[in-house]
Amino acid sequence: MDRTTIMLPPELKTRASNQAKKMRISLGQYIREALKKSLDIENRREADDSLFSDNAVFVGTTPEDLASNHDGYLYGDEK
Numbered sequence: 001m002d003r004t005t006i007m008l009p010p011e012l013k014t015r016a017s018n019q020a021k022k023m024r025i026s027l028g029q030y031i032r033e034a035l036k037k038s039l040d041i042e043n044r045r046e047a048d049d050s051l052f053s054d055n056a057v058f059v060g061t062t063p064e065d066l067a068s069n070h071d072g073y074l075y076g077d078e079k
């Protein structure tokens with residue numbers, strides 16, 4: 001493991017220390033587990049998002065006017 005120093009507001013450190021004591025683990029262990037959980041949740045969100053998981057949606061370069069003329073590209077409407 002690498003040693004890392006972080007700055008915490010006093011109230012946050014107190015709350016984290018109290019929770020770690022309740023769980024009977026060290027503050028370091030509590031912070032590692034909380035950080036891992038947060039990163040795992042974020043990775044799951046990206047994996048579950050159809051925009052990120054569906055490679056068939058769009059491949060290639062996008063037209064410069066895509067935002068302003070998206071109906072035309074999506075539905076074939078004339079500008």
